[in-house]
Amino acid sequence: MSAASPTKKATARERLLAAADELFYAEGVHTVGIDRIIERAGVAKASLYSSFGSKEELVRAYLEGRHEIRRRRIMAGLERFDNPRDRLLGVFDVLAEVSSTPGFRGCAFYNASAESVGKGGAVEQVSNANRAWTRGLFTELARDAGAADPAALADQLMILYDGASVGARMDGQPGAAALARSVAAGLLDAATAAR
């Protein structure tokens, strides 16, 4: 939880998490083995298992870290705007930024979910939490923006958000987020004008 003081060397757990984050996201949870992770982290295998217990728990920690970073990045991005309308559309601005970074490979939760078999596993749990948070955020922002039916607008925004993420991933088109933003703007105007 507590961020290590910058002078102190990163602990084994932190280095493992950093290595897992890079490798799992870039190549997939299933493809990347334990050995690759400990090698990149410069950490002994025993340290991994004493810190996390199993690979699945490492995957959970990786996804929880992704969720936390995503949450913070979005909230920080929204602080730039003061009016509700820009704040709602700002979620798509953040997506546009993220999806145009070189290593972008789509939604980490969807990707992990596509690989994982089990229902009720760590991947599904964190993934559901992440989606619920996003939907809640959209609902809240829609209400603040004066939408007649915030939950209904949030459902529409989820589709646009997911679609833009897929488009950026599969077609290498970072512009999908900007396009989704413009459609979202139209939906928002329609939802508020109907008041």
Next chain:
Amino acid sequence: MSAASPTKKATARERLLAAADELFYAEGVHTVGIDRIIERAGVAKASLYSSFGSKEELVRAYLEGRHEIRRRRIMAGLERFDNPRDRLLGVFDVLAEVSSTPGFRGCAFYNASAESVGKGGAVEQVSNANRAWTRGLFTELARDAGAADPAALADQLMILYDGASVGARMDGQPGAAALARSVAAGLLDAATAAR
């Protein structure tokens, strides 16, 4: 290519492809091993390797089969409608049907892509072909419907289509397709009214 005569027993290749289709889609390309497939198909391992050569080529054949079935199902679905507007929106109707079937697990191409590492591999090739076909279809339908900028509308429709697929997969909400359809209808009206 040619469908075997119904009286004749299915050949080993056909049974392998059928087993691969079920297992790969339900559990993922990486998770499902060769042994599971030959067991379900009731086929010897040597037959698999004499028919396909490698697992990757079996995956390619699986995805090509998915693409072909998808193409046919959509085209058949669109034949029900005679006016361009309904035909364009009909693509979302077909998605609504597919995404409400019990075994629905999202886009087979995205799922396979999330698991595969390599760029330029079989998965990426077939996946790109599938997406290009979809985009071309949307563009054509948009032009027929009188859209001012068919390609631009197609880009928007792709986002809605992908987003609905993700929503149905991740949240278990088959209604996402119907929602996407209604948004698409609004975009289409706007694109044609602007003429």
Next chain:
DNA sequence: GAGACACTAGACAGACCTGTCTGGTATCGT
């Protein structure tokens, strides 16, 4: 009848996977 063909059953090799365990080292606080 004989050979070609498609197929089955299963052993096998070699690689890779997760997870455990042993033993050694460095750095703390007391």
Next chain:
DNA sequence: ACGATACCAGACAGGTCTGTCTAGTGTCTC
């Protein structure tokens, strides 16, 4: 000085993976 803690290096076990190879069976055609 000394014990506790955190960590490293790597062997090891038991399993699974892809892919190859041998040997045998049924079926069709000539």
